[in-house]
Amino acid sequence: MKEITNGVFYVGVNDRHKHLFEGLWPLPDGVSYNSYIINDEKVCLVDTVEGDFFFQFLENIRDVIGDKPIDYVVINHMEPDHSGSLALIKKYYPGVQVVGNKKTFDMAAGFYGITDNRVEVKNGDTLCLGKHTLKFVLTPMVHWPETMVTFDTTSNILFSGDAFGCFGALNGAVVDSDMNCDSFWLEMIRYYSNIVGKYGTPVQNALKKLAGIQLDYICSTHGPVWHDNIERVIGMYDRMSRYETEDGLVICYGTMYGNTEKMAETIARAASEAGIRNIAVYNVSTTHHSYILRDIFRYRGLIVGAPTYNAGLYHEMDVLLSEIAGRDIKNRHYIGWFGSYAWAGKAAGKIADWNEHHIHFEPVGVPVEMKQNMNVDVKAQCEALGRAMAEKILNN
Numbered sequence: 001m002k003e004i005t006n007g008v009f010y011v012g013v014n015d016r017h018k019h020l021f022e023g024l025w026p027l028p029d030g031v032s033y034n035s036y037i038i039n040d041e042k043v044c045l046v047d048t049v050e051g052d053f054f055f056q057f058l059e060n061i062r063d064v065i066g067d068k069p070i071d072y073v074v075i076n077h078m079e080p081d082h083s084g085s086l087a088l089i090k091k092y093y094p095g096v097q098v099v100g101n102k103k104t105f106d107m108a109a110g111f112y113g114i115t116d117n118r119v120e121v122k123n124g125d126t127l128c129l130g131k132h133t134l135k136f137v138l139t140p141m142v143h144w145p146e147t148m149v150t151f152d153t154t155s156n157i158l159f160s161g162d163a164f165g166c167f168g169a170l171n172g173a174v175v176d177s178d179m180n181c182d183s184f185w186l187e188m189i190r191y192y193s194n195i196v197g198k199y200g201t202p203v204q205n206a207l208k209k210l211a212g213i214q215l216d217y218i219c220s221t222h223g224p225v226w227h228d229n230i231e232r233v234i235g236m237y238d239r240m241s242r243y244e245t246e247d248g249l250v251i252c253y254g255t256m257y258g259n260t261e262k263m264a265e266t267i268a269r270a271a272s273e274a275g276i277r278n279i280a281v282y283n284v285s286t287t288h289h290s291y292i293l294r295d296i297f298r299y300r301g302l303i304v305g306a307p308t309y310n311a312g313l314y315h316e317m318d319v320l321l322s323e324i325a326g327r328d329i330k331n332r333h334y335i336g337w338f339g340s341y342a343w344a345g346k347a348a349g350k351i352a353d354w355n356e357h358h359i360h361f362e363p364v365g366v367p368v369e370m371k372q373n374m375n376v377d378v379k380a381q382c383e384a385l386g387r388a389m390a391e392k393i394l395n396n
């Protein structure tokens with residue numbers, strides 16, 4: 001097993017079987033469930049892995065500690081992809097003490113019936129393992145109420161739970177210094193925007209608690225261990241949790257027969273000619289909304305459009321708009337919209353309602369409504385919308 005540093009080992013597993021994380025988010029490159037063991041006078045496991053992978057996990061643990069018992073298992077986060085092996089760990093290591101906070105134990109009792117051998121910690125409490133001393137920092141709502149992080153004050157390692165994690169299985173190497181990390185950056189944004197994205201303020205609070213602490217390693221529960229890129233990943237989390245954006249535009253549309261799509265293409269061309277370099281155009285029916293949300297977190301401008309469908313909005317666009325609304329995105333974001341219809345247009349008005357009541361982005365340009373097919377007037381209106389958005393993005 002890979003030693004990260006100073007008696008701290010990686011004992012996590014890769015999942016290249018699951019198609020959808022949480023039943024929602026595609027995993028084209030798999031995902032890792034990271035767990036770590038500190039092999040000190042007292043042996044301490046930090047987080048576990050999803051239950052399906054328990055026997056691989058047990059082998060990884062035995063590779064490091066042989067027949068030694070585990071004294072403690074720290075549970076930073078109760079989501080079952082990390083706590084799912086807890087009950088089995090207790091069975092195989094009956095003397096193990098579970099370390100968590102009050103809210104951890106409420107969930108451990110409910111999910112797994114665990115009520116004994118518990119060490120309850122509060123914010124700032126420490127636990128000495130011999131050479132290593134652990135300090136616990138509570139980070140509620142990053143992204144569940146019981147979440148905490150554990151800091152190894154001896155080796156300057158932050159066991160960060162889901163924070164700083166990303167999709168993508170580990171391809172051999174564990175620590176970023178031993179791999180090409182290029183494939184992980186966009187996946188970190190997709191992970192953050194879809195799973196943690198609603199909780200910008202708690203993430204900011206957590207970052208404040210960690211400010212000033214010397215970190216040599218960040219060991220999260222998904223993706224690489226960060227060593228060379230610590231500044232970069234903290235900077236990414238800081239910017240994402242402030243909902244900071246770059247110059248760029250997401251145009252997404254629904255279409256059945258291609259007419260609404262022509263509007264999207266026209267808007268994109270006009271925005272490009274007006275100087276926007278980052279433009280991502282998506283058909284909501286063929287690109288999973290997790291990728292579209294990722295780019296909405298990155299780019300300042302958003303233009304959405306869809307056909308009228310049974311006197312309402314084309315369903316796939318409704319899904320995307322509800323996902324955007326559910327992320328409570330603050331800070332500068334601009335929105336424009338367009339709709340199509342054959343006899344009585346409703347789509348554009350429905351998008352306007354979503355924005356007014358739930359999304360709250362700043363409207364830009366004049367919404368375009370198209371009856372049946374593109375004509376000279378509609379083309380000019382689409383171009384005007386693309387240009388108006390481009391000007392807004394470039395001047396703000």
Ligand SMILES: Cc1cc2nc3c(=O)[nH]c(=O)nc-3n(C[C@H](O)[C@H](O)[C@H](O)COP(=O)(O)O)c2cc1C
Nearest residue numbers: 255256257258259260307308310311341342343344
């Ligand atoms: C099942 C279905 C329901 C529709 N419902 C409406 C409607 O309620 N009102 C309307 O004006 N047009 C309705 N339309 C027509 C479409 O909104 C219109 O044809 C539009 O141009 C389709 O855009 P597209 O070519 O991008 O798919 C409906 C079309 C379909 C296939």
